[in-house]
Amino acid sequence: xxxxxxxxxxxxxxxxxxxxxxxxxxxxxxxxxxxxxxxxxxxxxxxxxxxxxxxxxxxxxxxxxxxxxxxxxxxxxxxxxxxxxxxxxxxxxxxxxxxxxxxxxxxxxxxxxxxxxxxxxxxxxxxxxxxxxxxxxxxxxxxxxxxxxxxxxxxxxxxxxxxxxxxxxxxxxxxxxxxxxxxxxxxxxxxxxxxxxxxxxxxxxxxxxxxxxxxxxxxxxxxxxxxxxxxxxxxxxxxxxxxxxxxxxxxxxxxxxxxxxxxxxxxxxxxxxxxxxxxxxxxxxxxxxxxxxxxx
Amino acid sequence: xxxxxxxxxxxxxxxxxxxxxxxxxxxxxxxxxxxxxxxxxxxxxxxxxxxxxxxxxxxxxxxxxxxxxxxxxxxxxxxxxxxxxxxxxxxxxxxxxxxxxxxxxxxxxxxxxxxxxxxxxxxxxxxxxxxxxxxxxxxxxxxxxxxxxxxxxxxxxxxxxxxxxxxxxxxxxxxxxxxxxxxxxxxxxxxxxxxxxxxxxxxxxxxxxxxxxxxxxxxxxxxxxxxxxxxxxxxxxxxxxxxxxxxxxxxxxxxxxxxxxxxxxxxxxxxxxxxxxxxxxxxxxxxxxxxxxxxxxxxxxxxxxxxxxxxxxxxxxxxxxxxxxxxxxxxxxxxxxxxxxxxxxxxxxxxxxxxxxxxxxxxxxxxxxxxxxxxxxxxxxxxxxxxxxxxxxxxxxxxxxxxxxxxxxxxxxxxxxxxxxxxxxxxxxxxxxxxxxxxxxxxxxxxxxxxxxxxxxxxxxxxxxxxxxxxxxxxxxxxxxxxxxxxxxxxxxxxxxxxxxxxxxxxxxxxxxxxxxxxxxxxxxxxxxxxxxxxxxxxxxxxxxxxxxxx
Numbered sequence: 001x002x003x004x005x006x007x008x009x010x011x012x013x014x015x016x017x018x019x020x021x022x023x024x025x026x027x028x029x030x031x032x033x034x035x036x037x038x039x040x041x042x043x044x045x046x047x048x049x050x051x052x053x054x055x056x057x058x059x060x061x062x063x064x065x066x067x068x069x070x071x072x073x074x075x076x077x078x079x080x081x082x083x084x085x086x087x088x089x090x091x092x093x094x095x096x097x098x099x100x101x102x103x104x105x106x107x108x109x110x111x112x113x114x115x116x117x118x119x120x121x122x123x124x125x126x127x128x129x130x131x132x133x134x135x136x137x138x139x140x141x142x143x144x145x146x147x148x149x150x151x152x153x154x155x156x157x158x159x160x161x162x163x164x165x166x167x168x169x170x171x172x173x174x175x176x177x178x179x180x181x182x183x184x185x186x187x188x189x190x191x192x193x194x195x196x197x198x199x200x201x202x203x204x205x206x207x208x209x210x211x212x213x214x215x216x217x218x219x220x221x222x223x224x225x226x227x228x229x230x231x232x233x234x235x236x237x238x239x240x241x242x243x244x245x246x247x248x249x250x251x252x253x254x255x256x257x258x259x260x261x262x263x264x265x266x267x268x269x270x271x272x273x274x275x276x277x278x279x280x281x282x283x284x285x286x287x288x289x290x291x292x293x294x295x296x
Numbered sequence: 297x298x299x300x301x302x303x304x305x306x307x308x309x310x311x312x313x314x315x316x317x318x319x320x321x322x323x324x325x326x327x328x329x330x331x332x333x334x335x336x337x338x339x340x341x342x343x344x345x346x347x348x349x350x351x352x353x354x355x356x357x358x359x360x361x362x363x364x365x366x367x368x369x370x371x372x373x374x375x376x377x378x379x380x381x382x383x384x385x386x387x388x389x390x391x392x393x394x395x396x397x398x399x400x401x402x403x404x405x406x407x408x409x410x411x412x413x414x415x416x417x418x419x420x421x422x423x424x425x426x427x428x429x430x431x432x433x434x435x436x437x438x439x440x441x442x443x444x445x446x447x448x449x450x451x452x453x454x455x456x457x458x459x460x461x462x463x464x465x466x467x468x469x470x471x472x473x474x475x476x477x478x479x480x481x482x483x484x485x486x487x488x489x490x491x492x493x494x495x496x497x498x499x500x501x502x503x504x505x506x507x508x509x510x511x512x513x514x515x516x517x518x519x520x521x522x523x524x525x526x527x528x529x530x531x532x533x534x535x536x537x538x539x540x541x542x543x544x545x546x547x548x549x550x551x552x553x554x555x556x557x558x559x560x561x562x563x564x565x566x567x568x569x570x571x572x573x574x575x576x577x578x579x580x581x582x583x584x585x586x587x588x589x590x591x592x593x594x595x596x597x598x599x600x601x602x603x604x605x606x607x608x609x610x611x612x613x614x615x616x617x618x619x620x621x622x623x624x625x626x627x628x629x630x631x632x633x634x635x636x637x638x639x640x641x642x643x644x645x646x647x648x649x650x651x652x653x654x655x656x657x658x659x660x661x662x663x664x665x666x667x668x669x670x671x672x673x674x675x676x677x678x679x680x681x682x683x684x685x686x687x688x689x690x691x692x693x694x695x696x697x698x699x700x701x702x703x704x705x706x707x708x709x710x711x712x713x714x715x716x717x718x719x720x721x722x723x724x725x726x727x728x729x730x731x732x733x734x735x736x737x738x739x740x741x742x743x744x745x746x747x748x749x750x751x752x753x754x755x756x757x758x759x760x761x762x763x764x765x766x767x768x769x770x771x772x773x774x775x776x777x778x779x780x781x782x783x784x785x786x787x788x789x790x791x792x793x794x795x796x797x798x799x800x801x802x803x804x805x806x807x808x809x810x811x812x813x814x815x816x817x818x819x820x821x822x823x824x825x826x827x828x829x830x831x832x833x834x835x836x837x838x839x840x841x842x843x844x845x846x847x
Contacts, residue, residue, distance in 0.1 A: 011803065019808040019822060020313035025829030031806040061311045186803045212829075219829030223804055227748065 026219020028209035039190035049077035049102035104145035119173035132211035170204040178240040182226035216265015320828035329793025336384035338713040350786035374401025432460020434699025435515030437715030443486040454495035497671020516701035518665040528616030533623035537564035537662025553657025560662035561590035580606040688718040740792040749837040756785035801832035
């Protein structure tokens, strides 16, 4: 399905994810979910895994979703979405946009095998991961997306491992479209959703969605956090089409990672007096590797 | 009871949404703020308003209407104003300030070219009559605003033509006389009566005015040149600065000779020097401090330097040397600068034995100006300037004053601003209104803006005609600007403190609590759902949204 450039670049505001949800003020995930739903349009089914998004947006009888919504378990939103797609095929209905959604825990840890299976079987589903880098719903526990050095309730002295790079893993399944995005650039995010939905086959979209509570910043800094994550090269924004990395967002003025880390409570222990500077240097090294890998 | 569809226990059609607005402790508000350009403008022009009109609507006429709400002289100010607005512009901290002055001139010229006429604010004519003394920038501005408010205004002018210092002081290469005349005619079209050749205090006593009119505004100006008092200053070939300019501009023949020395460092001195240069003389300027302390407009000094006018700094005249009653030279002494005096400028002290003679056929003493008080009895400030209170009222009741005579020597814009505010004060007095006007909202500074959303762009640069061409005539040195380029320039405006429809608040609200206003307006908050996170406040580029405490 071809999509016209003007449709692709238009900013969508359709209120398909309505007010009245119970997310914290300044929630990056709520913002991302609305941008995704508005970009996808009315002809969409959302299959959402357990997590913040499901909890705050779908309490009966007042859900925020103005599109069909299926809640699944923590681990199987990809499997449920695969089933929905198969059902549509069997009933010879459609076409319809099917979007499986989940937080980073359900995507990278608990639901990983379902996602891997969905990719491998080639279902026509877009999987959207809202990456807030920990299990925020249950009170900030470490996930395999938690970055190096970040404090969570299960890593009180800072996380010792580095973040799993799921976009590249997804791309290695040989799926046609993988992309990363952040909530600060809503034009880019909505463009990627529309572009992905126009492609036949499994697609993966990874959205950085800051969590003011878990990251330890005030709600008004959500957008700034995304911007700094990009500017410090901690979160590279790119697309992988048919296995090839393209449309990498260049970072002309690169900033040191301290600017990003210092604004967040979860990294505060790295900047206390007398703490060695190696952890910050290691995080900078990750950013440097990103610069090299993606030619930022 | 109505039977519900299978599987439903509750009728979802009757569900009331959960109002998350009750969580809020901070409340965002759309509030217009004062931009720094308007704040630093002596008139208080709506600079953001006219620039955004140009940028968004590409409508020169509408922009002219916005500007002339406060300033009846856009074409004049666009040429002669030292543009403090550009010093205030928040773009200064980002790349370069906007070319506000050039844009204003372009809009003013559009008004003149298309014969746009002022409209009155009120349709009814008021019975009160007001006399304005002097038709300079202050007087005409005051008359303009009073006439717009429906008053009957009559201007008394001592000279045979209106314009005051704008006509007799500012040379044509800065302000073509035609531009000035047309803007004045446009003001007079509001039904203002003008009586020339009538000097109040000489031809007509002040008492007659106060008795006959409901209020009087004095825009006397400072027309009298003051010499610093050196030996030989009554010789032939010695002029005061304003005297020289007036002689030239009223068409009198002035013999300058070969060498001209101008004493002083103010705007009058620069004008005298550049006029004399255009008359073919060799010009040098003698000033007792350095360039840094010169009170003249920086651009004027730069242009004078470009025109090969020689500056002798640290030099003070002590004696004019004459031969048979005619100037042949000016004896000067070198000065050294000591600690600052009351005016904050370094105090010059002569160095003994450093006297030298500068050859001169003409000496122009542009060293100060005074108010001409002939026939007027007014309380004075510093024994020099007219004393006026905050409501611009002088020592005589119902007699107001403004402009150079009150301020000391200031700019055209400052005089226009005073005339404007005096007009408001006069209206308040007549209406018996004692309450002050509403204070302006706070000023937006660079630190309040989110400049991530703006792009660096090159500033519009006005191009002067080459120096050797300039010096051949009194033609204006900056030719007319390209209107499309000015439109591009206006789009650089940050719109500090007023929405320019970027849509950030609408798109970034995680709670979907920003709505597009139906009909007019732009956006509004849905306080039923706004949680007060402040994201919109942070991401508003122009500081139009304020966070306040929830009551």
